Amino acid sequence: MAHGILLSGSTDVDVMVHGLVSYQFFGHTVWITTTHVSLLLVLLILCGFAIAAGRAVKKGTEVPGGFQNVVELIVEKLDGMANSTMGNHASKFYNYIGTVFIFILFSNISGLLGLRPPTADYGVTFPLGVLTFILIHFNQFKHQKLKDIWADMCSPLPPWLPIWFPINVISEVAVPISLSLRLFANVLSGTIMMALIYGLLGIIATAWPAALHVYFDLFSGAIQTYVFCMLTMTYINNAIGEEA
Amino acid sequence: MEFNEYFILGCSAIGAGLAVIAGIGPGVGQGIAAGHAAAAVGRNPGAKSAVTSTMLLGQAVAETTGLYGLLIAILLLFVKPLLP
Numbered sequence: 625m626a627h628g629i630l631l632s633g634s635t636d637v638d639v640m641v642h643g644l645v646s647y648q649f650f651g652h653t654v655w656i657t658t659t660h661v662s663l664l665l666v667l668l669i670l671c672g673f674a675i676a677a678g679r680a681v682k683k684g685t686e687v688p689g690g691f692q693n694v695v696e697l698i699v700e701k702l703d704g705m706a707n708s709t710m711g712n713h714a715s716k717f718y719n720y721i722g723t724v725f726i727f728i729l730f731s732n733i734s735g736l737l738g739l740r741p742p743t744a745d746y747g748v749t750f751p752l753g754v755l756t757f758i759l760i761h762f763n764q765f766k767h768q769k770l771k772d773i774w775a776d777m778c779s780p781l782p783p784w785l786p787i788w789f790p791i792n793v794i795s796e797v798a799v800p801i802s803l804s805l806r807l808f809a810n811v812l813s814g815t816i817m818m819a820l821i822y823g824l825l826g827i828i829a830t831a832w833p834a835a836l837h838v839y840f841d842l843f844s845g846a847i848q849t850y851v852f853c854m855l856t857m858t859y860i861n862n863a864i865g866e867e868a
Numbered sequence: 869m870e871f872n873e874y875f876i877l878g879c880s881a882i883g884a885g886l887a888v889i890a891g892i893g894p895g896v897g898q899g900i901a902a903g904h905a906a907a908a909v910g911r912n913p914g915a916k917s918a919v920t921s922t923m924l925l926g927q928a929v930a931e932t933t934g935l936y937g938l939l940i941a942i943l944l945l946f947v948k949p950l951l952p
Contacts, residue, residue: 640946802932809935812942850921851928 639812639819641745659748662739666730702726709857713864717857720759724752725853732811732845735818736837741845744811746804753804756856760799764863772865803855810848814840876950884944890937897930 643655677695684692702722706714731743742748764773775783777792818840822829905923909916943949 805939806928806932806935809939810931813935813938816942847924847928851925854925855929 638823639740639816641740657745658740659742659745662734663731663742663748665737665739666727666734666742670726670730698726705853706857709854710861713861714857717860720755721853721857724755724856725849728752728807728849728852729846732849733841735811735815735841735845741811741815741841743807744815746808749804749808750800752807752852753800756803756859757800759856760859760863761796763860764865767864799859803852807848807852810844814844873951876952877948880944880948880950884941887937887940887944891934894931894934898927901927901930 641657641659643657644661645656646653647656648654676691680690680692680695688696699722702725703714703718705725706718706721710717728743731741731748733741735741768776771783778786778789779792781788818833818836821833821836901923905919908919912919
């Protein structure tokens, strides 16, 4: 569009997702977008790191040194974060929380590598929210009795008067949406702001935007990763309930 | 009455500006949270890390409403849903 409202001064401000290759999928035209490419690159980096970490641990020594030390530190920190929130339920969720944490963190800071962060696409963050939603309710049905869940869903009123039931259903459905939208909007706003600075200021945007990168990519990305994992753990912990 | 494309785009820009006013609330809320966290650290400096992580978690949750406003502004400016 020639008359961009916001970006009238420049033509090279680019924050949108672009389609690269289109193909037919059961009669629909589907696109391979820039999100897929950056997601693939992030996954390749993570896979390489994971393979290297696995090798380092497999021939690990009693006293860790070098790379093994780093890997053990990361795993210890992630497990400690899960332990501090979930208590004795934590050990079942180390895998999920650690994986999600590392994935979101690398996705958020991949803006530093010149990629468009994969988490700045709602198609990436919404599945993460849905995964959390499924985990919450799977654990709720696994650990609580059906009667207690029903009483919980009618909560301010007694269980035989389910007037509040629809409202509670809406608030349950809002959980994955707000989780994913929070992550998406934070990363997207950082991406847009960096693109505006580079596109509108042009040649005077040298060196000093590095400070903004530290804020928008590193700080904001790390905080949002932490928040996503903390909220996931808190919701799952609530779903499990007090018993067991 | 017929409205042309430029009128709708202009109104979308005004709407985007109004939507971003939603940022006032989270700003005030986050400031209050940070102030109370500073007071808590002043009373009990030993609990600094716990207070900080609780504060950041609460602030990030409070930020969500502002981000919804921002999201609506971005939708109005870039996706242009009101154009016929």
